[in-house]
Amino acid sequence: MDYKPFPYVDFPENPRLSYRMSSEFSSADSAAFPIPEIVPVFPLPTVVFFPETYLPLHIFEPRYREMVLDASAQGHCIAMALLKEGWEDPYDKVPPIYPIGCVGRIISSHKLTDGRFNIVLQGLQRCTFEEQAVSTPYRQARIIPHSQRGTSSLDGETRINLELVTRDYLTWKKAHELCQVIASGKLVDSILVHNLSAGLDLSPVEKQFLLESDNLIQQARRLIDLIRFKLADLRTAQG
Numbered sequence: 261m262d263y264k265p266f267p268y269v270d271f272p273e274n275p276r277l278s279y280r281m282s283s284e285f286s287s288a289d290s291a292a293f294p295i296p297e298i299v300p301v302f303p304l305p306t307v308v309f310f311p312e313t314y315l316p317l318h319i320f321e322p323r324y325r326e327m328v329l330d331a332s333a334q335g336h337c338i339a340m341a342l343l344k345e346g347w348e349d350p351y352d353k354v355p356p357i358y359p360i361g362c363v364g365r366i367i368s369s370h371k372l373t374d375g376r377f378n379i380v381l382q383g384l385q386r387c388t389f390e391e392q393a394v395s396t397p398y399r400q401a402r403i404i405p406h407s408q409r410g411t412s413s414l415d416g417e418t419r420i421n422l423e424l425v426t427r428d429y430l431t432w433k434k435a436h437e438l439c440q441v442i443a444s445g446k447l448v449d450s451i452l453v454h455n456l457s458a459g460l461d462l463s464p465v466e467k468q469f470l471l472e473s474d475n476l477i478q479q480a481r482r483l484i485d486l487i488r489f490k491l492a493d494l495r496t497a498q499g
Contacts (some may be wrong), residue, residue, distance in 0.1 A: 293365055293384060296335035298392060300327045301399040303355070308467035309340035309362040310454040311383040319377040323397035328377045330396070332369060338381060339363040339403060341389060342468050354399065360472050363387050363403055383454070386471060414449045418480050425487045426456060432494050433461075453480045462486060 302317075302324060309315050319328050331338050341357040349355075364381035371377055389401035414422070423442055430439040441447070447455075457470040457479065466486055473479035 294335075295337055295363055295384060295403060295405065298400055298402050299335065299337045299339050299363055300331050300396075301339045301341050301357070301361070301389060301391070301401045302327065303341040303343045303357045303399065305343045306464050307340060308342050308458065308464055308471055309364060309381065309383055310458045310467075310471060311362060311385055312451050312454045313383045313458045314367075315340065315364065315381045315383065315458075317379050317381065319379060322375075325375055325377060326396070327398040328366070328369065328379060332366060336366045337363055337384070338366065339387065339389065339401060340381070342464055357389070358468055358472075360386065360388055360406075360468075362471065363405075412450050412476060414453070414477055414480055418477060418484075419449060422452070422456075422480050422484055425484050425491070426460075429460075429487050429491050429494075432491065449480075450476055453483065457483055460487070462490075 307315070319325055327338065339361050340363075341361040344356040344358060346355075362383050363385055364383045366379055367382045368380040369377060370379070386406040388404040388406070390404065391399060391401045394400045423445075426442055427439050430436075430442070442452070453476055457467060460483075462470075470479050470482055470486075473482055
């Protein structure tokens with residue numbers, strides 16, 4: 261089949277700097293939401309999903325339409341996985357995926373007249389996949405959640421460094437509105453780190469590197485390094 265880019269927020273042909281970065285994200289509700297032991301896995305080549313973010317998706321392939329119907333009836337959860345390089349040739353089969361992804365719950369689902377869906381996922385938790393032999397046309401995996409105990413906040417120095425380097429980068433990109441959101445200091449650490457990881461114009465492999473961090477502090481420090489590299493590239497290009 262021919263691959264078509266999925267029209268999600270961070271569309272490759274027109275990259276956006278952020279997903280819907282909201283200080284109103286209900287961490288308490290997401291933490292209390294029961295995640296099924298086995299969930300559908302939706303692999304994509306350019307999407308890395310993070311906890312405490314929102315991901316709009318347009319579902320058009322028949323197998324993934326069935327996935328949305330099944331998930332809506334059984335647990336309301338879908339896990340997102342990044343396809344590894346070289347996924348194109350075996351795409352209709354079982355191309356390899358990175359073993360760590362993120363599971364989310366369907367918080368909005370709209371079925372179109374031709375059977376396609378527009379859905380929105382709310383990121384719940386990082387997880388490791390144990391893929392299952394299934395009879396469904398879509399993939400499924402046993403979910404091993406990653407514990408986040410004791411890693412939900414940053415030390416003061418890391419928070420300040422992240423805000424400074426991000427505001428510097430966003431100023432270069434003329435993303436002044438988002439710069440003001442960060443400068444307000446209203447975003448809790450985890451929402452700030454996860455939404456910047458998801459929404460900044462990093463490569464999918466760089467985002468996967470962030471997702472695979474052991475804890476929030478490591479993720480923030482990796483993010484700071486990546487933003488500094490991008491700032492250096494911008495300054496070099498300007499001369």
